Amino acid sequence: MSVFPKISLRLEVEKYLKEGFLNKEVISAFGKQEAERKFEALLNHLSHPPSFTTVRVNTHLASVQQVKDLLFHELQKQFNGLSVPILQHPDLQDVLLIPVIGPRKNIKRQRCEAIVGAQCGNAVLRGAHVYVPGIVSTSKFMKAGDVTSVYSDIKGKCKKGAKEFDGTKVFLGNGISELSRKEIFSGVPELKGRGIRMTEPVYLSPSFDNVLPRYLFLQNLPSAVVTHVLDPQPGEKILDLCAAPGGKTTHIAALMRDQGEVIALDKISNKVEKIKQNALLLGLNSIKAFCFDGTKALKFDMVEKAEGNPPFLPESFDRILLDAPCSGMGQRPNMACSWTLKEVTSYQPLQRKLFTVAVQLLKPGGVLVYSTCTITLAENEEQVAWALRTFPCLQLQPQDPQIGGEGMMGAGLSFEQLKQLQRFDPSVVPSWDTDIDSLRDARIEDMIGLANKDCIGFFIAKFIKCKST
Numbered sequence: 001m002s003v004f005p006k007i008s009l010r011l012e013v014e015k016y017l018k019e020g021f022l023n024k025e026v027i028s029a030f031g032k033q034e035a036e037r038k039f040e041a042l043l044n045h046l047s048h049p050p051s052f053t054t055v056r057v058n059t060h061l062a063s064v065q066q067v068k069d070l071l072f073h074e075l076q077k078q079f080n081g082l083s084v085p086i087l088q089h090p091d092l093q094d095v096l097l098i099p100v101i102g103p104r105k106n107i108k109r110q111r112c113e114a115i116v117g118a119q120c121g122n123a124v125l126r127g128a129h130v131y132v133p134g135i136v137s138t139s140k141f142m143k144a145g146d147v148t149s150v151y152s153d154i155k156g157k158c159k160k161g162a163k164e165f166d167g168t169k170v171f172l173g174n175g176i177s178e179l180s181r182k183e184i185f186s187g188v189p190e191l192k193g194r195g196i197r198m199t200e201p202v203y204l205s206p207s208f209d210n211v212l213p214r215y216l217f218l219q220n221l222p223s224a225v226v227t228h229v230l231d232p233q234p235g236e237k238i239l240d241l242c243a244a245p246g247g248k249t250t251h252i253a254a255l256m257r258d259q260g261e262v263i264a265l266d267k268i269s270n271k272v273e274k275i276k277q278n279a280l281l282l283g284l285n286s287i288k289a290f291c292f293d294g295t296k297a298l299k300f301d302m303v304e305k306a307e308g309n310p311p312f313l314p315e316s317f318d319r320i321l322l323d324a325p326c327s328g329m330g331q332r333p334n335m336a337c338s339w340t341l342k343e344v345t346s347y348q349p350l351q352r353k354l355f356t357v358a359v360q361l362l363k364p365g366g367v368l369v370y371s372t373c374t375i376t377l378a379e380n381e382e383q384v385a386w387a388l389r390t391f392p393c394l395q396l397q398p399q400d401p402q403i404g405g406e407g408m409m410g411a412g413l414s415f416e417q418l419k420q421l422q423r424f425d426p427s428v429v430p431s432w433d434t435d436i437d438s439l440r441d442a443r444i445e446d447m448i449g450l451a452n453k454d455c456i457g458f459f460i461a462k463f464i465k466c467k468s469t
Contacts, residue, residue: 006043008336020377025409042427102203121152127205130196137162154336173201222458227251234259236318244271326372330457380459381411424458
């Protein structure tokens with residue numbers, strides 16, 4: 001059941017998305033009424049968290065069963081003895097699924113209030129506590145130890161430091177404040193690691209703040225699917241073209257048993273440092289991360305000795321992952337997006353530049369996987385149609401594992417081509433409530449089926465390069 005309003009978008013953006021989801025091909029196949037129903041369901045689902053928290057086990061350092069046992073004890077501590085099942089995904093053996101309990105409707109709202117920014121609010125719905133940088137306003141009488149109701153300012157209208165706020169706010173649950181109002185707004189840097197410890201969230205998700213950091217990587221389900229679709233093999237040379245923060249990079253290295261070479265590029269230096277830190281923490285030595293713009297990763301001469309640094313010569317890589325920069329419209333929960341239409345539509349040209357570089361860097365016979373965490377037709381199926389027209393050397397490939405649904409109509413792709421794509425579309429499941437009693441009676445197959453469908457919006461396409469360019 002929906003407890004939050006649908007995602008708040010600028011009218012121009014909602015209209016643009018609607019035109020994509022109600023295109024001629026879709027209406028011809030399903031009818032306007034059904035297409036509109038699905039679109040509204042999608043907007044509703046985007047403002048709610050997925051029904052499962054997904055973590056990937058670092059199989060390089062431990063077995064899935066060892067980590068599952070450690071996690072079970074950790075969750076019992078977090079949930080005060082409540083026994084929440086941990087499921088191993090049958091098609092993704094290194095992935096564990098933890099059900100999200102909620103929405104919980106009988107939480108009593110408190111007189112003491114704290115308003116947090118929309119991003120902080122989204123994190124709370126996925127198990128995070130509230131930290132000082134995310135707090136926008138609190139009641140004037142708030143002191144350490146107070147039971148506090150936490151609200152998300154989804155439209156960004158609350159003034160920093162306000163003592164009350166009557167604008168649009170969404171209730172996220174209750175927590176215990178670790179600081180007084182005066183301390184929260186004092187600007188003291190040491191207090192940034194403290195804030196409000198959530199004790200009664202509307203959605204009960206496990207916190208993974210410093211939980212088994214060497215053995216677990218918090219990752220959305222489709223993000224784990226991508227690397228399995230890429231299917232990296234020991235000894236290969238693989239490029240992750242837009243790699244930060246390194247979840248897929250480290251997954252590639254783990255699936256290769258840390259044998260081979262994984263090159264990770266990102267053009268933001270502190271994000272590259274994060275990739276290096278993650279590789280070190282997870283004990284993976286095959287990863288080399290560089291601060292470099294992926295659109296410039298191709299060179300055509302051997303004049304400079306680069307010692308394995310970017311840019312690279314054509315046809316240097318066995319497999320390439322292009323998890324492209326995108327509008328991110330599939331992320332959940334997301335109660336509000338203030339982006340303009342110009343911002344939402346700005347990614348397609350950049351994705352094509354990166355794709356063009358990737359095709360040239362790929363060896364004949366090599367595999368290229370393209371993915372996004374967005375739902376727009378322009379960044380997904382339209383990019384596939386463009387790629388097949390532009391690069392005759394590419395062939396679309398079936399994917400294994402195939403967990404998401406087929407691609408969306410509207411880009412002129414054939415029925416067979418759509419079946420070879422994976423689109424994770426949360427609108428395909430009805431709204432749900434999960435409580436401990438329903439979990440006890442649930443069949444594992446039904447829970448896995450729900451986890452596969454009710455995740456973030458995501459898209460995957462897999463190509464093989466048939467001949468040299």
